[in-house]
Amino acid sequence: MLDTQLLDSLPYKLYRADQVRENEQAAAEQTGVEMFTLMQRAGKAVFQQCQLLMPNTDVFLVMVGQGNNAGDGYIAALHAKEAGKQVILCAVEPHRILQGDAGTAQQRWLDAGGKIEAFSQAQLDKCELVVDALLGTGINSYIRNEFADIIDTVNQSGKPVVSIDVPSGLDANTGQSLGRCIEAAVTVTFVGIKPGLTTGAGKQSCGRLIFEDLGIGKAFVELARSSATLLTIEQFKGMAPRDVHSHKGTYGRLLCIGGNRGTAGAIRLASEAALRCGTGLVKVYCHEASMVQVSAGRPELMVSHENLQDALDWASCVVIGPGLGLDEWAKTAFEFAMKHCQTHPKPMVIDADALNLLSKHALSYSITDCVITPHAGEASRLLNMSVDEVEADRFNSTKQCAQRFHATCVLKGAGSIIDNETQTWVCQHGNPGMATAGMGDVLSGILGSLLAQGLSKDIATKYGVSIHAKAGDEVAGKFGQRGMLASDLFESLRALVNQ
DSSP states (O other): OOEEOOOOSGGGEEOOHHHHHHHHHHHHHHHTOOHHHHHHHHHHHHHHHHHHHOTTOOEEEEEEOSSHHHHHHHHHHHHHHHTTOEEEEEESSTTOOOOHHHHHHHHHHHHTTOOOBOOOHHHHHHOSEEEEESOOTTOOSOOOHHHHHHHHHHHHHTOOEEEESSOTTBOTTTOOBSSOOOOOSEEEEESSBOGGGSSHHHHHHHOEEEEEOTTOHHHHHHHOOOSEEEEOGGGEEEOOOOOSSOOGGGGOEEEEEOOOTTOHHHHHHHHHHHHHTTOSEEEEEOOGGGHHHHHTTOTTSEEESSOHHHHHHHOSEEEEOTTOOSSHHHHHHHHHHHHHHHHSOOOEEEOTHHHHHHTTSTTTOOOSSEEEOOOHHHHHHHHTSOHHHHHHTHHHHHHHHHHHHTSEEEEOSTTOEEEOSSOEEEEOOOOGGGOSTTHHHHHHHHHHHHHHTTOOHHHHHHHHHHHHHHHHHHHHHHHOSTTOOGGGHHHHHHHHHTO
């Protein structure tokens, strides 16, 4: 049995921006520090990350808005100035006097001889690094034109950007761009990691994510309730050693249904991934025209185009969808399998074309132990909304899918999200090289394998998504992202499940 060692420390928890705002002052008070002290710590942390990113940089451009985010920027500018850097500080409204802690930080900058100027292309051209302190986590509507114009100019310049707390223009909770969004090289986020920084377009925009608890992390986690948990492979103990007195039937009987005429590769990838992750017996039910392609070179697979009823009776777990298609053969196999698993409960993974068929039968089937693995396009059909609407709030979309089908849902993509109706997790591993044909089929085979070997639905899903993404990272680390094939993951998968 697999066990998890999910860490309770803050970096593995995600907190909505409003949860941070509502609890950080109380956490600071409990820790015995003032809010301005947190601002000072934040600004210092930002300057330190600038130094790590580009240690030999002499000219900084710090761009500030009007809120506390601007205060952090003023402090970062002060540290850079004190370190002997040339600092150009530009404000959207250069003559505006800020209030509160941000006002105090602004005054300290002026007292140190700093100037506040209007933004211009010429100043951007002079600098080697940009500090983004324009907009913080408080925005939730489309940004004003004066901000949008600056963001466009900075993004087009190609200059490296360090963003404070969140890239300006990004919704910290959803990861949606609010009209325009800074594309940062590094984002330093404070007190709690915001969910929008970990998935989809938000993960792209924030670049490398650095977390600083500003010394109040312990008090904060006692006050705030996290909205989701980050997953890494290090959080899992791995699978237990196999018993000496065991046989192939001990490790599950997995049936993979798919592989229509002309799409044999998808079900072959899924079924071979299942073998590589340790399933004792794997059987494929495919179209008669795909028999040879599925079985060629992999004699360990049992392949058939007949007696689906017998195959379902034999199986302890079912994967359906890779290469299934949408024609009459596909519909017949789909409906037969779904009805069987409804009356003979067993774990089921529904992927690819089976999800497209499921979207047309939303209320017809309810499977007890079910995992669905849509990408954004498939999720859009399941939820009857556009792909843009799915991507605008990936967390909510994943939860809606889970609730609609009473299943554990994996919304694939950058920062894949898992939701089981009550809890949410986000995978930290994975890379753009995995955006290639067959990767989803490999994932469905991994999940089916772990379920067939007796892991609980939640653990199988979290562990399966993690080792799939980690295997992709290992392959990218050895050979690069471009040219990665889904089948390249098999060797790493085998190694990971044996750790």
